[in-house]
Amino acid sequence: MLIDIVVYDGLDEMDALGPLEVLRSASKQADVSVRLVTRVPQDVVTGACGLSFLPDAVYEPGEAEVLLVPGGGWAARADRSAWDDLEATGATLVTDRVVDDGDLVTSGGVTSGIDLALWLVERELSPKLAEQIATRMEYARQRPS
Secondary structure, eight states: OOEEOOOOOOOOOHHHHHHHHHHHHHHHTOOOOEEESSSSSSOOOOTTTTTTOOOOEOOOOOOEEEOOOBBBBBBTTTTTTTHHHHHTTTOOOOOOOEOSSSSSSEESSTTTTHHHHHHHHHHHHHHHHHHHHHHTTTOOOOOOO
């Protein structure tokens, strides 16, 4: 299974790198490959807190079975971050850390990306593997309700 994590300047580093750690940990025991991808060719990506890192590839539609899009960019625009902007689009917002709607899985909050990645490992690969990764990370995970 190929999983692409979209990275871009200004993203919240933990939103991308937390799931990356979970998913690359899973790749040591399962048939999973994880890449950091950009929308257009870009040598270096710089996150909101200044961390610079190298992407693996440019996103190509249809290549990956899973596309993970981390958040970021709202911190400089609003006191409440992205909540008001999302409500303005007509989206139904919930406060759950991870929501699984079948073909769309979302998470809210910086460290909830780790919960999302662990949920994907559990759902697509193995509950035992997800628990092993969470234990290794010393992470008290939360599953979708």
